[in-house]
Amino acid sequence: MRAVDNAEIDGIAKAWLIQVVQSFSLQGQPFLEQKKDPFRNPMGHAIQENLPIVLQEILGGMNRPRLAAALEAIVRIRAVQEAAPSKAVEFLFQLPLILREQWKAWSAEQEEVLQHTQQAALIAFDLYMACREKIFALQADEARRRTAQLERVYQRMEAEPR
């Protein structure tokens, strides 16, 4: 695969970030402006931190745990913003278009990058589903906790000899 230096990764990441921000239908400034303070802008921070990692892995070694962790940070947010998985993981499908634009010639080697992107998308779909399932489990769990002690009271009342 063609060697990609840091400056290039940086450039691609920036272009990607812009598209991601737009496709999230968010207004961009708060994202980018407050880079330094993750607490004033948790969503922007998560995306800025993790998008370059995703990119590095797709262009490079495909270290799955590292890739999955970075994807998770983004998808977990998307999973409470978009009910449609296609929208939630759309950002990965934007990458090949950006690469095509940046690299002009699309060599056979770079087909590998495309494959990596697809693998990343599959991981992202799984992560999205896991997040949604977690939400359902949490709803049930919360309802249980709401009256957990009251249920104990009722159990005691039933167990008591009359």
Next chain:
Amino acid sequence: MSDHAPSPQELVQITYQPKGSTDWLEPVATLSKGRYCYSAAAKNLNAMDLPNPREWQPFEEDWKLPPDWQKIILNGMQARLKKFRSFRLFMDICVRCGACADKCHFYLGSGDPKNMPVLRAELMRSVYRRYFTVAGRLFGKWAGARDLTVPVLKEWFYYFYQCTECRRCSVFCPYGIDTAEITMIARELLNLVGVNVNWVMEPVANCYRVGNHLGIQPHSFVNSIEMAVDDIEDLTGIRIEVPINRNGAEVLFVMPSADYYGSPHYYTLLGYLMLFHEIGLDYTISAYAAEGGNFGLFASNEMMKQLNYKIYAEARRLGVKWLLGGECGHMWRVLNQYMDTMNGPADFLEVPVSPVTGTRFENTRSTKMVHICEFTADLIHQGNLKLDPSRNDQWRVTFHDSCNPARGMGLLEEPRAIIRSTCNQFYEMPENTIREQTFCCGSGAGLGTDENIEMRMRGALPRANAVKYVQQRHGVNMLACICAIDKATLPTAMNYWVPGVEVGGVHELLGNALVMQGEKERTTDLRSEPLKEKEKEAPVHA
């Protein structure tokens, strides 16, 4: 290559000045599921004699509004502009400087511009301009004014129920504009035409009829307290007594009902009761004033007043001298900010004095009601409690300032003082996420319901993000707080965003550390989990 990327400045130019563009004047077309609460059931409106009880849902096209709904809202608005000077001021003085724009947790978690406090308020201001200002009447859209239409009303419902009335935005507004109050007025107006949510109205109706949010009968309340007494005996070997409806006690203690029905609230209840026994407090709890919580606050000021009435009434009936209140957020907003003007003056009560330390709580001179954290911090400060913080060594603790006690009553140091004395490992979250600047749990003000979970998780992101930071840095595994809604909803948020962090009350930590006279050696904490050092010893005896 990076040269080709536009600079941040070139990117989408956000404007905090809605006047510059008029796009925002268009109401949102669809209300997305997971981002609103279901409507209030007719039976609950009937129970409270509220207008327009009917079966309807926000996702339906026809909301079955009364035919003259527009007139009702505008008249309601006019009446409130006259009655509340603050409301008129807030409608007039915003300069759209944008200082509040990125301070709302819902905006930070959703990126939806209409969650910027300034735009949230504009949703109402635009209607105010149209009907109550000359410029708006004459120039309409060009003066940022818009007609009150059904889509606009629906948008009000959508976004004023995406505000937890947390007041974080107001901390940053140079004019002190409190968007929470605008939300409160908006909800009052919506109530006039029967547009309200069940998660608020059901607790209100239950509270009104039976006395607590779940509508549980008084004998179950008594049974819960008996269960707590048994649990404390199992833990400490001490059989304590908890007086209920006792005439002539010195103190009436009021707590949110979740403390005796829900988890992890219940462990906080155990903590209070152990403390009261240990210091020999002359107190009573009441099966009538058995709900400190007051969801009337999230509906209208009349409703809040009605539900709050029982607190002073019961204090009078029982002939107590002063009031003590448990861990709850919105309950304290009502008690601290509104109770004495709504249902006071409490001139039949005395200025609270701690019977143990002699401290006179001058700050409660008008309400006669002391926060349990003030009371306990004073006991600790004066050296009246024997504490063994190692019994909390299983916890690496951080503290979440609940919006109402922190921003509403400045209760910042007391809970921290208690945590520092009862825990060996305490770590603060970053400064711009705590104290007055604390991030809301995202589920307050009646939004803490199942169907609204996506919105809640977005709203909880800024808080969770700060917890994650101390989790990664210090291994924090306990988020302590002093609010019943926090205890109900933060476990869900933590589980989603920062798994491995539990949620608990400050008086749960106190109960763990409190060394009681004549107690047996403790082997577990209040949650019946083995204590840390016991775990280590176990293999030796095995």
